[in-house]
Amino acid sequence: MNYRPLAPAPPPMSAQEEPKHLTIFDLPAELRVEIYKLVLENVIVHILPLRANSSRNCPHALIRTSRQVRNEVLPLIHSLCPIRANVTDFDFSGMLAWIQRIPSSQEANLCKNQNLRVMLCTTSTKPVCMGAELRKWLHMRADQHRPQPAWEYKGAQAQAVVANDLRRRCKRMPEMGKRLELLRMLDAMRVVIPGPRESQGGGMAMWLQSMLATSPSALYATPYGWEASPAECNHGIASASPTHGR
Known part of the structure; x- marks a missing residue:
């Protein structure tokens, strides 16, 4: 009887290696940033009032992707993207809520942004009520111990009644930092408060800024506004009194 010779068993088939799935995190950090x-x-980041439609307050899709993407994208959004805040009748509640949600580690990135704008709008022909939100905003902007982003104010010209009321309130505001910030808003709305150097193309805001930069201790508050001390006037820092309407 003839037997067929036994052949060696074939080697086992090697399992095919599955292709590795690459993600964006496998790229270098510099490439991810680009x-x-x-x-x-x-x-463009839009900051809306609190009473606005909540469906329009949806964050960018990159922020909702993952925690790591969020941590990498937020610094770029705060430092590079144009940010527009809509403020109606000096109601800064939406803007204050947005700033409070920013992590403290991101405040420095927001200060790097040179495209920050607050769009002011008044809808009433009656004097504006200086609410708690505006007072909180002025207090925050006057705080010298926190980072201050370079917010720029833009707005349409205010009604005559509203302009006169704002002009009166600004003149009676004793705190210098708050008053200077309110003056920037009024300048954007073309509400003019004459200053001692208006003939040289300046105004009250420019005068306060120059005095604050050169000799802030020379300024003191009066019931009619800010004045320079007699010693500074004698040295030529202030050539005239900035108060008006006595």
Whole structure:
């Protein structure tokens, strides 16, 4: 009887290695930043009032992707993207709520942004009520111990009644930092408060800024506004009194 010779068993088939799935996190951090910048190139951040439609307050899709993407994207959004805040009748509640949600680690990035704008709008022909939100905003902007982003104010010209009321309130505001911030708002709304150097193209805001930069201790508050001390006047720092309407 003839037997067929036994053949050796074939070697076991090697399991095929599954292709490795790459993610964006496998890229270098520098390349990820450039990708984020391309995605955010035409993004404008809008800060709406609290009473606005909540469906429009949806954050950007990159922020909702993952925690790591959020941590990498937020610094770019705060430092590069144009930010527009809509404020109606000096109601800063929406803007204050937005700033409170910013982590303290991101405040420095917001200060790097040179495209920050507050759009002011008045809808009433009656004097504006100086609410708690405006007082909180002025207090925060006058705080010298916290980072201050370079917010720029823009707005339409206020009604005559509203302008006169704002002018009166600004003149009677004793705190210098708060008053200077309110003056910036009024300048954007073309509410003019004459200053001692108006003939040289300046105004009250420019006068206060120059005095604050040169000799802040020379300024003191009066019931009619800010004045320079007699010693500073004698040295030529202030050539005239900034108060009006006595």
